[in-house]
Amino acid sequence: MALTAEDVAGLARLARIELTKAELEVLAPQLDVILESVARVSEVAAQDIPPTSHALPLTNVFREDELWLSLPREQVLASAPAAEQMRFRVPRILGEEA
Amino acid sequence: MSLQQAAAAEIIRLTAVDLATKIKSRELSAVEATQAHLDRITEVDGEIHAFLYVDGERALASAARVDAKIAAGELVGPLAGVPLALKDILTYTGAPTTCGSKILEGWLPPYDATVTRRLLDHDIVILGKTNLDEFAMGSSTENSAYGPTRNPWDSDRIPGGSGGGSAAAVAAFEAPLAIGTDTGGSIRQPAAVTGTVGVKPTYGGSSRYGLVALASSLDQPGPCARTVLDAALLHQVIAGHDPCDSTSIDQPVPDVVGAARSADIAGMKVGVVSELGGEGYAPGVEQRFHEAVELLASLGAEIIEVSCPHFVYALPAYYLILPAECSSNLAKFDGMRFGLRVGDDGVASAEQVMAATREAGFGAEVKRRIIIGTYALSSGYYEAYYGQAQKVRTLISRDFDKAFSDVDVLISPSTPITAFKIGEKVDDPLAMYMNDLCTIPSNLAGNASASFPVGLAPEDGLPVGLQVMAPPLADHRLYRVGAALEAALESAWGAPLLDRLPERGAAR
Numbered sequence: 001m002a003l004t005a006e007d008v009a010g011l012a013r014l015a016r017i018e019l020t021k022a023e024l025e026v027l028a029p030q031l032d033v034i035l036e037s038v039a040r041v042s043e044v045a046a047q048d049i050p051p052t053s054h055a056l057p058l059t060n061v062f063r064e065d066e067l068w069l070s071l072p073r074e075q076v077l078a079s080a081p082a083a084e085q086m087r088f089r090v091p092r093i094l095g096e097e098a
Numbered sequence: 099m100s101l102q103q104a105a106a107a108e109i110i111r112l113t114a115v116d117l118a119t120k121i122k123s124r125e126l127s128a129v130e131a132t133q134a135h136l137d138r139i140t141e142v143d144g145e146i147h148a149f150l151y152v153d154g155e156r157a158l159a160s161a162a163r164v165d166a167k168i169a170a171g172e173l174v175g176p177l178a179g180v181p182l183a184l185k186d187i188l189t190y191t192g193a194p195t196t197c198g199s200k201i202l203e204g205w206l207p208p209y210d211a212t213v214t215r216r217l218l219d220h221d222i223v224i225l226g227k228t229n230l231d232e233f234a235m236g237s238s239t240e241n242s243a244y245g246p247t248r249n250p251w252d253s254d255r256i257p258g259g260s261g262g263g264s265a266a267a268v269a270a271f272e273a274p275l276a277i278g279t280d281t282g283g284s285i286r287q288p289a290a291v292t293g294t295v296g297v298k299p300t301y302g303g304s305s306r307y308g309l310v311a312l313a314s315s316l317d318q319p320g321p322c323a324r325t326v327l328d329a330a331l332l333h334q335v336i337a338g339h340d341p342c343d344s345t346s347i348d349q350p351v352p353d354v355v356g357a358a359r360s361a362d363i364a365g366m367k368v369g370v371v372s373e374l375g376g377e378g379y380a381p382g383v384e385q386r387f388h389e390a391v392e393l394l395a396s397l398g399a400e401i402i403e404v405s406c407p408h409f410v411y412a413l414p415a416y417y418l419i420l421p422a423e424c425s426s427n428l429a430k431f432d433g434m435r436f437g438l439r440v441g442d443d444g445v446a447s448a449e450q451v452m453a454a455t456r457e458a459g460f461g462a463e464v465k466r467r468i469i470i471g472t473y474a475l476s477s478g479y480y481e482a483y484y485g486q487a488q489k490v491r492t493l494i495s496r497d498f499d500k501a502f503s504d505v506d507v508l509i510s511p512s513t514p515i516t517a518f519k520i521g522e523k524v525d526d527p528l529a530m531y532m533n534d535l536c537t538i539p540s541n542l543a544g545n546a547s548a549s550f551p552v553g554l555a556p557e558d559g560l561p562v563g564l565q566v567m568a569p570p571l572a573d574h575r576l577y578r579v580g581a582a583l584e585a586a587l588e589s590a591w592g593a594p595l596l597d598r599l600p601e602r603g604a605a606r
Contacts, residue, residue, distance in 0.1 A: 003585060004113075009314055011463075011469050011472045011476070013453075013474045014467060014472050014476070015425060015456075015468050015469060015471075016449065016452045016454045016456055017453060017460065017465055017468065017469075017574065018450075018453040018454050018456070018457040019457060019465070020457075021463070023462075027465070027466065027578040029350060030466065030527055031466065031469060031473070032472060033527075033528055034417065034466075034470060034527060034528060034531075035470065035473065035483075036477045037414060037417075037528055038414040038415075038417050038418050038470075038483070039153060039414070039457065039482070039483070040411060041411060041414050041415050041418065041486040041487050041489075041490050042482060042486045043411070044408060044411055044489075046489075046492060048314060048573075049244070049489040049492050049493065050492055050494065051488030051489050051491070052488055052489075052491040052495060053315065053488055054315050054345075054493040054544075055301045055302075055315060055316075055495075055541075055542070055543055055544020055545075055546050056301060056345070056347075056570065056572075057303055058345065059147055061344040063341060064358050067442045071208045071209060074433075075471075078210050079205050079206050079207075079208065079436050079437075080435055080436060081434070081435075081436070081437065081438065081439030081442070082439065082442065087170075088434060088435055089348065090304065090434050091442050091444075091446055091447055091448045091451045092361075092447055092448065093218070093447065093448045094447075
């Protein structure tokens, strides 16, 4: 399938990882080999086999709607990269043109 | 060696069961037991590097509390006062949880994992947090951002992964017990290559609450120990229903301790998986495995060859399902609420900061798997990759179902080869993935499995593990087989396998 460095850059953008040019060049052939190998799954999996997303049959799990203590705010914010006024401080989320 | 050193050398070689008995009868204090292990860590961990964080003061304080409880005649758990090493992917308030990643360097979790909580509630003494491949992605511990752990059998070799720190800590007598987590073999493969015992409970058998998720449909915490009974006692402590984990099984924990004590396999039907052997398996691995099979037969087990034709597709299916789940689970490392943040200069957007943070904070293998997952889940490829992998998962479960209608347990080597040299496979991800060839099917089907030591490969003198797989919630069968093997092998050898470990530290 020959994944190019540009293809990997596109995937990295989707995954929100700013890969360097050097990383892209190393990753592209590595990913190619891995993807070619894992593509073998299509050899056996015929149309009529149901997919398994989970090992055990799962049903919804319900509980009573009870009040629980939430995590202490000070403790949570103490491990945040930046906090202000008892809140997480985050970089701007809108583009310049917005 | 001074008398004191000799006493400490003896303490660290005790099993968890013997330690607990001595502590309970006040022949030995929990503080003495903890101090002996902390001293051992100081002595050997510079070389082994099993620990990322040693919690000495707190460990001694909890040991003192256990001693006080026992002195006051209070009821304590079966492993009260026994030291334990906790894999650094489970949260423990007051100690950093790094997951072996720079993105979580120094992060102090605001809550305890359920597994951690149960250890503490049972008066087990947590010595510290152990090294692992970053976010548990790897088979050698070389992917830790904080440097590799070394195999106590040969410090130029890997201790397995991802739980190499936990397995090495147990093998090097730094702790009699440890907690691991197993997504594709991360408890069993390190156990195999370090000559220790490692058990992956049935999926849902132990809680994932507070375990930093790699692949949620596969991850499972479990016990690491030097003996089968020690592992069973630890299994009993950590397992059982937890309302905080919606995939937790609301049923009694199988009687693993009773099974480990009985060690009776007479009449048990043991299936040897024909696909897990032959080409690509080291001669010493095959030899020790086949000797163990003969031993099981001599102990009264009925050996049956079983074919699981779809197991050969487990590895490719796993390396699609795992990256898909991990690319989604690791999206939470966005530099906003916890961990590292890079490039927040007041101008850059949240999206730019996130991309810069993940570039700086994640290592090469984590990036590789996130990219593969992103690819496998992208429209146009989803059906061919992730969709097909999920169908293979069904086929593997069907192979197990068919096999378990004929036999009680399945066995195979735990890993195709013994411990390899550090650095040997770092540039060849596919060769690294092959280490999990035998362990992955059990994760995909969600059943119970374990690795037990069966000797050293003649060609390199390194440990070989035998894997046992049992149906969901038949975890006790693993322990029956493990205990039977252990008793028979140790009586043949005249001593536990780890007695042959090269001496290090003051005892050298």
